[in-house]
Structure formats: structure tokens, C-alpha cells
Amino acid sequence: MQIQFHGAAGGEVTGSCHLVEIAGRRVLLDCGMIQGSREAEARNLAPFDFDAAAIDALVLSHAHIDHIGRVPLLVKRGFRGSIWAQQATCDLLPVMLLDAASLAEQSAERANRDRADGEPEVEPLYTREDVEAARKRLRPLPYHELHEILPGVGVRLHDAGHILGSSIVELREEGAAPRTLVFSGDIGMTATPILRDPEPPPRADLLLMESTYGDRNHKERLATVAELGRIFAEAHDDGGNVVIPAFAVGRSQELLYWFAAHYEDWNLAHWRVFLDSPMAAKVMAVYDRHEELFDAEAAKVWRGRIRPFALPNLHVAESVDDSKAINRLRGGAIIIAGSGMANGGRVRHHLANNLAQRGAHVIFVGYQARGTLGRLLVDGVKRVRLFGEEIEVRARIHTVGGLSAHADQHGLLAWYAAGASRPPVVLVHGEDPARGVLASELTRRYGVDVALSQPGMRRDV
Incomplete structure (x- = not known):
């Protein structure tokens, strides 16, 4: 099993997107929108760094736009696999994406109204029809049940306590030498109203872990x-x-x-x-x-x-x-x-x-x-x-x-410590220096090998 990082890497917190080669297949974890400055958001229009048509399955951690915002674009550019997510995430996804499509269509309409003669017509990032095409590929999953999404590839979701339906993704390669990758998604705070507390990470050979607030603690x-x-x-x-x-x-x-x-x-x-x-x-x-x-x-x-x-x-x-x-x-x-x-x-x-x-x-x-x-x-x-x-x-x-819906440094460290194992960690979804501080704390407290993700970086599991 090998993972390559294509978003929310290199000191960024948006555009979550990680490609896993597993059991001869290609599974994408999240396909989020890049948010921030106008220049950053313009990158959403760029081609993916991989062939969308070659992706066999997509697994989503939760329904925030920085984790799902480019899903219709993935389908528009050739993805034909199933999209797996927790049941509530499947219900929230079309609500979020139809709004994003409407905003994209309005933005394109304004740009075309103001464009000079001879300038090419501006196309929206995707349309409501593209969202509907993506919705048809949704496959809802409950928490805690191991499900084979592709031959030799199993997925089990655990409650991340971040928003309704948010999930810690356990991705397993079955066979003679089984391997497990765990993706934290976004980890919520304990005692957050409405939601249950985040569940501890299951046993893993490698843990992808968010680091949004890796250098600070929230007020009580x-x-x-x-x-x-x-x-x-x-x-x-x-x-x-x-x-x-x-x-x-x-x-x-x-x-x-x-x-x-x-x-x-x-x-x-x-x-x-x-x-x-x-x-x-x-x-x-x-x-x-x-x-x-x-x-x-x-x-x-x-x-x-x-x-x-x-x-x-x-x-x-x-x-x-x-x-x-x-x-x-x-x-x-x-x-x-x-x-x-x-x-x-x-x-x-x-x-x-x-x-x-x-x-x-x-x-x-x-x-x-x-x-x-x-x-x-x-x-x-x-x-x-x-x-x-x-x-x-x-x-x-x-x-x-x-x-905040994100765990702070104390919460992230406690979440890691509550896990069933002490796997090596790759930090994603964090700005510098937040992720660097969290990496130092993980190493100091638990002696764990910690890497900071970079765009295009590959890591064996």
C-alpha cells in the first residue's frame, strides 16, 4: 500500500485529497476545495495531478467543502467509481454541493457579463447537473461495520465528533500481508454539543492525522x-x-x-x-x-x-x-x-x-x-x-x-494516545508552524516517527 498527497499538504488546511494505491486499485481519500486567497482558489480549476478516470473509489471523511468541494469536478473529469461515506454525510453532501454549484454558476455569469469583447466565455467550476451526477454515485455506510468497497479493500468508519457524519477512515488491504491505513479526517473536540466524542483511532500501520490546531489550545x-x-x-x-x-x-x-x-x-x-x-x-x-x-x-x-x-x-x-x-x-x-x-x-x-x-x-x-x-x-x-x-x-x-469544531493540541495528543497502537504519523491539514509543533510534541511524548506531508510526496504503508 502506498499513499500520495495531493491536497491539505505542504502547510495548507484546505483542499483535502490523498491518493492510495492498494491491492492493485486506486482509492482517493477526500476531494476537497482549495479555499483562501483568490490565487489559491483559482487552483481549483487546474487539472488534477492524477487521472480522475483511473480512480476506482472515493472515500469521504465528512461533508465540509474543503473535503468534498471538488467531488463533482472529479466526476465531470472522468471518475466512474462509487463514493463511500457515512450515512449523514451522504445526506449533507448534495445540500453543500448544490450551494457551491449555484455560487459557481453565479460567479461565471457575473464574469461573462463583464468580460471584454474577444475574451473567452467563463465556465463555472461545475454545475448543479454535475452535482446530481456525483450524488448518484454515493454509497452510504454506517459506523463500525467493515465493508469491502473493492476486491481486497475494506473500509470501516469511526465517529470523528467533528460534524454530523464525520468519520475517521480505516482503510484495510486484505490478503497474506494485511496493512491498515487510518485517516483521521477532522477530529472534533470532546464534549462538543449535539455530537458524540471522537472515537479513538483503531490499530494502524500508518496514521494520517490532521494538525489544524497543533500549536495551541482552545479556551475551555x-x-x-x-x-x-x-x-x-x-x-x-x-x-x-x-x-x-x-x-x-x-x-x-x-x-x-x-x-x-x-x-x-x-x-x-x-x-x-x-x-x-x-x-x-x-x-x-x-x-x-x-x-x-x-x-x-x-x-x-x-x-x-x-x-x-x-x-x-x-x-x-x-x-x-x-x-x-x-x-x-x-x-x-x-x-x-x-x-x-x-x-x-x-x-x-x-x-x-x-x-x-x-x-x-x-x-x-x-x-x-x-x-x-x-x-x-x-x-x-x-x-x-x-x-x-x-x-x-x-x-x-x-x-x-x-x-472550534477541531480538536486543539491537547485534544489531538490525547486522541493519538488513546489509540490501539502507536503507529508512525504523517501530518496533514495544518499550517506551519502548527503542524511542526505538533510533530515535535508527538515525538517527544511518544517517540513516534512523524512526517510533514508535502504535495506529491509518497509514503509506503
């Missing part, structure tokens, strides 16, 4: 929740709106969970709460269909008087007109909108309308990759350009790291 979750309450109290006194860029899957649902749990002590009845995402209702419906994946505490909350997805003052803005109406509000609104890194989606309109307001607050609750608008704001930039206008940043910017 309860302290983070208390911080949120203080921000809402300050924002209410300041009289402005609160804008929260959040991924449509995972973070948005967790925020609504905390809103339900603290509805009275945060005085949320004084606010109008908006979930502004065309995907929101569909994603919440998927969560409702998979309550069997919730932890015990979430099951209690879902049976409570105030349910997370049915807050008395929650408004789900699905249409463009609904979204535009929010922009007329100058105070008293909590606006949760995508995307989580503020690099696209409706949240950019809300930021354009609120960043210059001294009474406004902006709360970032997740990782902000290099080159994104979210990263610029978190780093303290004083002016930004949105929709052709320079906007002075007068709003208060908050970073609330304790709500």
Missing part, C-alpha cells in the same frame, strides 16, 4: 459560552447588530444549541435571531433525521421546552429578499450567516452593512485560513474592500476559539 468551552453571553450583553448595550460568520453545517447548529440552552440568562428574547443561509432549513432537516447520532445531552435538549431549531424569535432567511431585509436593521439582530471564513456567501453583505458601525459586533467562532476576509479581520485590519467599496472597520471583532 464553558468559559467560551460565558464569553458569548458577555458579548451579547455588551452588544445589546451598544445598540448594534451582532454578525457571526459560521459554516452552515456544524457551527450554526451548535450556536442554536447554546441559544436554546441559555435563552433566558442571555436575555435572547430581546433580540431577533436570523439564520441567513439558503442551506439552513435543509441542513437542519438532515440533523432532525439523524438524532441517533446525537449525544445523550443533546437528546434531552431536543425534548426541552425551547428547541434549538425552533427558537421563538428565530427567522430562517432562505430567499435573497429575506436576506436583503435583514440589512435594513441597524440594531437588535443576531445574524448567523455563511461562509464561516467570510470569503463568500451572504455574510459578506452583512459585514459590508455592519463593519463601519461602532455599535456592531462581529464574532468569529471557527478557524480562519490565510488569505480569507475572516483572517484579515481577526488579525486587526483597519479597512477592507467589499463589493467595490472601501469600508473602515469600526465594529468590535471577537475571536471565540472555544467553539
